[in-house]
Every structure is written in structure tokens, then in C-alpha cells.
Amino acid sequence: MMEEKYGFPFIRVSYFGIEDVSQALYDVAGHFADAPEIMARTKELVRREITQVQPRLAAIKKALQGKKAAIYVGGAFKAFSLIKALRHIGMSVVLAGSQTGTQEDYEVLRDMCDDGCVIVDDANPLELSKYVIEKKADLVIGGVKERPIAYKLGIGFCDHNHERKIPLAGYVGMLNFAQEVYGTVMSPVWKLTPPKVTSSGRE
Amino acid sequence: MLSEITEEYVVSRNACKLCTPLGASLAFKGIQGSIPLLHGSQGCSTYIRRYLISHFKEPVDVACSNFGEQTAIFGGGANLKVALDNIRRQYKPEFIGVATTCLSETIGDDVPGFIRNYLAMNNPDEVPPIAHVPTPSYRGTHIDGFHGAVKAVVDVLAVNRDRGTDQINILPGMLSPADLRYLKGVLTDFGVPFVMLPDYSQTLDGAPWTEYHRIPAGGTPVTDIARMGESTATLELGRILARQDSAGKLLSQRHGRPCHSLGLPIGVNESDTLFQAIELITGKPTPEKYAAERDRLIDAYVDGHKYVMDARVVVYGEEDLVVGLVSFLSEIGIIPVLCASGGKSGLFTETIKGLVPDYSEKGIQIMEGADFTAIEEAAQDLNPDLIIGHSKGYAMARRLNVPLVRVGFPIHDRVGGQRILHVGYGGAQQLFDRIVNTILEKRQEASAVGYSYM
Numbered sequence: 187m188m189e190e191k192y193g194f195p196f197i198r199v200s201y202f203g204i205e206d207v208s209q210a211l212y213d214v215a216g217h218f219a220d221a222p223e224i225m226a227r228t229k230e231l232v233r234r235e236i237t238q239v240q241p242r243l244a245a246i247k248k249a250l251q252g253k254k255a256a257i258y259v260g261g262a263f264k265a266f267s268l269i270k271a272l273r274h275i276g277m278s279v280v281l282a283g284s285q286t287g288t289q290e291d292y293e294v295l296r297d298m299c300d301d302g303c304v305i306v307d308d309a310n311p312l313e314l315s316k317y318v319i320e321k322k323a324d325l326v327i328g329g330v331k332e333r334p335i336a337y338k339l340g341i342g343f344c345d346h347n348h349e350r351k352i353p354l355a356g357y358v359g360m361l362n363f364a365q366e367v368y369g370t371v372m373s374p375v376w377k378l379t380p381p382k383v384t385s386s387g388r389e
Numbered sequence: 390m391l392s393e394i395t396e397e398y399v400v401s402r403n404a405c406k407l408c409t410p411l412g413a414s415l416a417f418k419g420i421q422g423s424i425p426l427l428h429g430s431q432g433c434s435t436y437i438r439r440y441l442i443s444h445f446k447e448p449v450d451v452a453c454s455n456f457g458e459q460t461a462i463f464g465g466g467a468n469l470k471v472a473l474d475n476i477r478r479q480y481k482p483e484f485i486g487v488a489t490t491c492l493s494e495t496i497g498d499d500v501p502g503f504i505r506n507y508l509a510m511n512n513p514d515e516v517p518p519i520a521h522v523p524t525p526s527y528r529g530t531h532i533d534g535f536h537g538a539v540k541a542v543v544d545v546l547a548v549n550r551d552r553g554t555d556q557i558n559i560l561p562g563m564l565s566p567a568d569l570r571y572l573k574g575v576l577t578d579f580g581v582p583f584v585m586l587p588d589y590s591q592t593l594d595g596a597p598w599t600e601y602h603r604i605p606a607g608g609t610p611v612t613d614i615a616r617m618g619e620s621t622a623t624l625e626l627g628r629i630l631a632r633q634d635s636a637g638k639l640l641s642q643r644h645g646r647p648c649h650s651l652g653l654p655i656g657v658n659e660s661d662t663l664f665q666a667i668e669l670i671t672g673k674p675t676p677e678k679y680a681a682e683r684d685r686l687i688d689a690y691v692d693g694h695k696y697v698m699d700a701r702v703v704v705y706g707e708e709d710l711v712v713g714l715v716s717f718l719s720e721i722g723i724i725p726v727l728c729a730s731g732g733k734s735g736l737f738t739e740t741i742k743g744l745v746p747d748y749s750e751k752g753i754q755i756m757e758g759a760d761f762t763a764i765e766e767a768a769q770d771l772n773p774d775l776i777i778g779h780s781k782g783y784a785m786a787r788r789l790n791v792p793l794v795r796v797g798f799p800i801h802d803r804v805g806g807q808r809i810l811h812v813g814y815g816g817a818q819q820l821f822d823r824i825v826n827t828i829l830e831k832r833q834e835a836s837a838v839g840y841s842y843m
């Protein structure tokens with residue numbers, strides 16, 4: 187709108203996940219093609235920020251390697267960033283869906299996801315829980331209303347919406363995100379929850 | 390003038406343990422119609438009464454044989470006789486538990502001999518049973534006094550040898566009145582007859598009086614203790630106790646029935662072990678009520694797991710209490726970065742390591758025979774989120790600016806110490822809620838935004 191009305195240049199970026207936030211910074215720096223020192227400073231900044239969070243992220247990745255996530259968020263654009271961020275910490279996505287995704291969004295999702303990943307659109311809790319159990323997800327990412335469902339099914343949960351207390355954007359945000367995912371997926375309380383019933387019987 | 394300080398002598402600063410006859414007095418308070426009698430000077434009994442009264446908020450009488458300067462030199466035989474006479478006249482007790490003090494132990498009073506003489510000089514039908522436990526405070530701590538007293542009572546009183554009952558014994562250890570009531574409730578709900586020793590759930594957490602009572606109502610009846618040898622099995626609680634000489638083992642040796650030594654049932658895993666043991670002994674299933682309580686507890690663990698995951702906690706207290714708490718904390722993802730006790734069983738470090746095999750990876754420090762000065766020094770470097778222990782750690786918690794979740798004994802700066810439930814699924818539920826909420830409160834108060842949801 188501002189682009190149309192006032193002629194402000196506009197680019198679409200995501201500040202979520204190491205890859206996306208770095209890309210966002212490069213995109214912004216790249217816009218000022220006539221001032222290469224901005225790009226140089228940006229590269230330096232990205233390097234510094236990444237060095238700071240990388241050791242802890244690497245440790246978390248080691249612990250989470252091979253764990254599976256189900257993503258069910260409002261907008262599809264958010265899902266793209268989440269998939270990349272989860273990959274960054276060793277997790278694969280076994281279910282991805284949104285409430286408002288367009289046809290093109292789902293095309294992109296399908297391309298990004300691993301084979302066998304279930305793509306759902308505007309699913310109800312019954313469908314969601316069915317796939318989450320079948321796919322043996324270790325984590326659900328969704329809105330706060332999905333939280334008790336994930337918990338009842340003995341699955342970790344991370345909320346990703348406007349109600350959050352701890353920020354997830356930027357480099358520190360990525361570390362927060364990784365730590366939160368680690369905290370819920372690796373909690374020992376899952377050793378105590380009852381085994382889940384899948385179509386092929388008990389786990 | 391001393392010019393050199395020898396390195397071997399290290400003074401204890403702010404002990405993280407209590408005096409040995411205190412534990413014995415507490416155990417003796419759990420017998421019906423009982424009076425604890427300290428063989429020593431009056432200060433000891435005054436201190437012990439003050440400690441017990443401030444925690445339980447109940448009248449606590451502890452008699453004393455009143456050592457003076459002459460007794461300290463010539464021995465306390467005559468004093469003990471006078472004390473026993475006076476107690477019998479004033480209290481008409483059904484049982485007297487004698488514990489010694491540092492002074493009478495140091496001068497080497499032959500208390501068993503004194504008691505034998507006393508019994509010989511009196512009509513045996515008129516004298517209540519007397520048990521004696523040696524409790525110099527320079528050996529062991531209050532917990533040793535407690536278990537020693539329970540063993541002495543069993544030794545003297547559990548004399549019946551009849552068989553054929555399906556009753557079981559439960560030796561709960563040093564728990565709160567709420568804990569004792571919970572355990573009695575479990576056994577009652579299983580429908581199994583039992584003898585619990587000691588049981589101060591009423592004597593130290595009783596109802597208002599309509600008239601003065603010399604000895605508060607409640608406690609394990611002496612006649613029940615007499616029948617403990619008839620029981621099919623004994624349950625004793627405490628992983629450290631399991632590896633020590635105990636009343637449970639004495640019963641087992643004398644009467645040839647098994648003693649099941651379990652951990653304090655704190656948290657799901659240790660509570661499961663207790664319920665399984667009762668199922669095994671009685672052949673009955675766990676009552677539905679407890680299965681439902683367990684389910685709700687696990688549901689609550691899940692709801693709160695993210696707030697406590699990897700939280701760093703300093704935990705201190707009696708060895709078996711700390712061991713039980715560590716088992717519970719580990720199952721909810723809390724790291725007990727410092728596990729400390731003033732106890733000196735020599736089994737503490739090993740027992741904790743057994744519970745948390747990756748203790749070194751997690752950077753867990755274990756301190757036995759520790760005092761509060763040492764605990765605080767260690768805690769300072771560990772950056773804890775929370776401290777779990779009794780009231781005597783408050784000064785440390787305050788200096789470190791870390792919240793203290795109160796458990797165990799003594800709780801002198803709050804009401805309700807006697808009502809803290811630690812054991813069973815119900816106890817874990819209460820501990821869990823208190824711990825999570827303390828962490829949430831700390832986070833909420835530190836936030837610049839006054840948010841009112843999680």
C-alpha cells in the first residue's frame with residue numbers, strides 16, 4: 187500500500203529463523219546497491235550474530251536430530267520460515283498446514299516439505315490429531331488453542347502467535363525458539379504419558 | 390597465642406542438620422500416651438521443644454532428667470530415677486522413650502543399666518514400657534536419632550510372635566503429619582490392616598481442646614506395636630535407610646518376614662514403586678482413586694513441563710528427603726544442580742549418582758556433611774533458579790535473591806509446615822504446582838509488562 191500510494195520501495199522478508207533473518211538483512215542491504223559499505227557491515231553483523239548463537243544451536247540440533255514436527259499455523263508464509271528453522275535444528279516436518287493458505291502457498295509448501303509430509307488446509311482437531319498420531323510427531327507448532335490437544339496426546343508444543351512472552355524473531359529469537367522446542371520435545375515427562383493408539387495398535 | 394591454624398579442624402558454620410535427640414523425641418511423639426525423656430541438662434530439651442513447637446504449632450512436652458554440675462561429675466543414675474518417677478506421677482504415660490544427650494553420653498552413663506535397675510526396683514505391672522536410644526549429637530544427625538528411636542521401640546515392644554494375620558507394618562520415616570495421613574489413607578483404601586510407626590499425624594497436628602491434656606491424643610498404640618512381629622511384611626521408606634541398620638531389618642530378622650525397603654515415595658516413579666509393593670504384598674490392585682490421581686498428576690506434569698525444563702535448583706535437607714526430591718525433580722526435567730545434606734551416612738553421593746547417571750554431564754554437585762556456609766558458597770557459582778529446602782536456608786535464599794520453596798522440617802517462618810504433603814501422587818501434585826508457580830511468579834515479576842496470562 188505504501189508502495190502504491192507513496193512510492194516507498196517494498197520487499198517481503200521474514201525475521202524468523204537464521205536463514206530468513208540473514209536473507210532479510212542481505213535483501214535490505216542489497217537494496218542500497220550504491221552503498222557497498224552497508225553490505226559489508228551487514229555481512230560482519232550476520233557473522234557476529236551467528237557466531238554467538240551457533241554453539242548452543244549446534245548442541246540442541248544434536249539432541250533433536252531426527253525428531254518430527256507438525257506445523258499448523260495461521261498463515262502459510264509463517265509455515266515456510268518454520269520449516270527452515272526446524273530443519274536448522276535437526277527436525278523434519280511431517281505435517282504442515284494453515285488456516286488461510288492459498289493454492290500457490292500449498293504448492294510452495296509441497297516443494298519445501300520432505301516426501302510423505304501431510305499437507306492440510308483448514309483442518310479440524312479430529313483430522314489434525316489423527317495425522318499427528320499416525321505420523322508420530324514429537325512436536326506440534328500451532329496457536330494456543332491447539333496446545334491442550336497436543337498435550338492430551340502426549341506431544342510437545344510450541345505456540346507461534348501474537349500471545350507469546352518470549353520473542354522468536356531475529357538471532358536471539360531463533361535461539362529462544364530452539365531452546366523452547368528442545369525443552370518441550372526433550373522433557374522427561376513424556377516417559378510417563380500413556381502410549382498413543384494408532385490405527386495399527388498401540389505404539 | 391596461637392600463631393597457626395591447623396588445617397584439619399574446620400568449624401561447622403550454620404549447620405544443615407539438627408541435634409540427634411530431636412529426631413528421637415519426634416519419633417517418640419508418634420506413640421500413643423508417650424513422653425520423650427531426655428537424659429541430660431535442661432537446655433537440650435528446651436531447644437528441642439522450641440524447634441518442634443515452632444514447626445508443628447502444637448504443645449510439645451519433652452521431659453528432662455535435669456543434669457546439674459554434680460550430675461555431670463558423679464553420673465546421672467539418680468536423676469534418671471527421679472525423672473521416671475516424676476513422669477509416671479504427672480503424666481501417667483503408656484510409654485516412655487529415653488534419649489540421651491551429648492553430656493550424658495560423654496560422661497558415659499550406663500542408661501540401659503539404670504533402666505534395668507529401675508524396672509527391678511518397681512512393680513513391673515505399674516511401670517510403662519521404656520525404650521532407650523543412645524543419641525549423642527556428635528554422632529549422626531536428627532535423622533539417625535529418629536530411626537534409632539523407632540528401632541529401639543520395636544526392639545522393646547514388638548514382642549508378640551503369633552502368626553496368621555495379613556497385617557503389614559509401615560515405617561514411614563521422618564515425614565509430615567499430612568504425609569502420614571496420606572500413607573494411612575492409601576493402606577486403608579487398599580483394605581489392608583496395618584501398623585504405622587511412628588504416627589504423630591494427630592499428636593502433632595491435632596484438634597482444639599475442650600480441656601487441658603497432659604498428653605495429646607493419637608499415636609501408635611503400644612498394643613499395636615507389640616503385634617508388629619505378627620505382620621506379613623514391613624515397608625520401610627528411604628533409600629539411604631534401606632542400606633542401614635533399621636527397625637525394619639530387626640523385625641525381619643526376629644520374625645522372619647520380609648522387609649521391603651523402598652525410597653521415599655516422592656514423584657511418580659517412587660510412588661509407583663510403593664503402590665506396586667503394596668499390590669505385591671496384599672495381592673490387591675491399586676484402588677481406582679489413586680490411578681485417577683496419578684493420571685491427573687501426569688496431565689499436570691505435561692501442562693507445566695515447559696516452565697520447569699532445565700530449571701536449576703539447589704536442594705538440601707535430610708539425605709532421604711533430598712534423594713526422594715531428586716528422583717521427583719529428574720522426572721519433570723529440573724536439574725538439581727546442587728544436592729546437599731548435613732547427613733553423614735556416607736551413602737548420599739552414591740545414591741544421588743545412581744538416580745541421575747548423567748550427573749557430571751549436567752554439572753550436578755553433591756555435598757554431604759555440609760553446612761549452610763558451604764552450601765551457599767557452592768550455590769553462588771551455580772546461578773540457581775530456585776532453592777528447595779526447609780526454613781533454615783532462608784537467609785541464604787535471601788542473600789542469593791533466589792526464591793525458596795519450603796519442604797521438610799523445620800518450617801519456622803510459615804504456617805502449615807505440618808500440612809505440606811510430599812509423598813504419593815497427591816504430594817507430587819502439590820510440590821509440582823508450588824515449584825512451577827514459584828518459577829512463573831519470578832518470571833512475571835521480572836517482566837516489564839504486567840501480563841496476566843501465561
Ligand code: SF4
Pocket residue numbers: 408409410429432433434436489490491492525526
Ligand atoms: S548439647 Fe547435644 S543434645 Fe543437647 S542440644 Fe546440644 S547438640 Fe543437642
